[in-house]
Amino acid sequence: MPLMHKKSIVKGELDMQWKKYWLAIQNDRKNTLASDCLEKNLLKSRSKLDFHIANQLFVEHKHKLIYCEVPKVGCSNWKRTIFLLQADLNMKAAEIEHDHIHKTSLLKKLTSYPPAKQEEFLNNYTKVMFTRHPWERLVSAYRDKLLHSEPYYSTTVANEIRAMFRKNKNSSEKVSFQEFVNFIIAKQPNALDIHWKPMFLLCDPCNIHYDVLGKYETLGLDSEHVLKIIGAPDSLHYPSLKRYSSEKRTTGDITLEYFRQLSSEQIEKIKKLYQMDFFLFNYTMKYEDYFSLEG
Structure with a gap:
């Protein structure tokens, strides 16, 4: 068997092991969240999504992604990523300025759509949120x-x-x-x-069933898996840019x-x-x- 072929098999096996490991962590996070939501009686029966929560949810239609913005948990870089996902431009994340990405009208929030559409997207799109030690x-x-x-x-x-x-x-x-x-x-x-608002109040994870619960502590790994799940181009990776590079x-x-x-x-x-x-x-x-x- 050629050496290159052996290497590709080994790499494939390692990738599968990493994926299983990551999925196990995700299941653990989701199970913990589900049981805790039940214990704290945080499950609601509602007919309409709260405006303040819908206002935190960004929608990217091409890859059917909904991202809940939690400030100070890599959200500027996630907005850059969403911009690149939908824009189909030959740009790099570093070319998108911090202030521009937070002001652009090209990123659509769930509040831009009527309630029936909001429900449709929530039921059919991949939903992700990221947390950080409070x-x-x-x-x-x-x-x-x-x-x-x-x-x-x-x-x-x-x-x-x-x-x-x-x-x-x-x-x-x-x-x-x-x-x-x-x-x-x-x-x-x-x-x-x-x-600085509590994260659970921003994204309502007890009533919106997120497909991926990412953490700042595993931001790179979780983000790469999200991009694979939604079928993002192989060339697109989550950036690690800082607003104040010297700090x-x-x-x-x-x-x-x-x-x-x-x-x-x-x-x-x-x-x-x-x-x-x-x-x-x-x-x-x-x-x-x-x-x-x-x-």
Whole structure:
């Protein structure tokens, strides 16, 4: 048997093993979610999809894909991928600017369609959502939105936070992480900005049966499998572009640095706010366990 043929057989067998491994992980995630939704009584009987949830769902018709946008979980790169899937352009993901991909009218939301069509797409398209450890996502949102000079967040939102928590209302110092956390826990979960709103409230995974439950922790692997499932071109791969290329990604270590600034009371309130995300998506709730504080 020629060597090249042997190599291709071995590669095929390895690919099959990886696919079985990935499918087993997916089944585990879905089973955990289904039993937890039942336990927490989160299943609803509804005639119409909630507007705020439909507004998070992007539809790509050519490959029959529905993607739920969860900010701070690789959503800019997923939007780039969807743009390339439907546009059929000879472009690279790196050529699509961050601001453009979030403003383009070429990406269609489920809210663009009447209820009957929404139902049809939800029943027939491949539905995917991605999650991330809630505290890592929270720190990532703070760093991205409050520490950088993004017009709306660094002015309007920052000024609202300063007005709530500072004696000197004219202070222009950047909002601290403690102030940011106090601002979040003072609001009702459904009223929160989508960048730090609990993930289960954005995508309603107990009532929309997602075909793929991806995680930021396995983002590359999960994304490649999604592209295979929907029949994307072999040349298209999920990109790993960063908005601020010189800045480190928000890792567990960086998250720990910020959470060490919080009081135990703040941590308990943040736990309560995101407890359903921890539970449904099987993230470790206990602070010491996740960040290895002990030992």
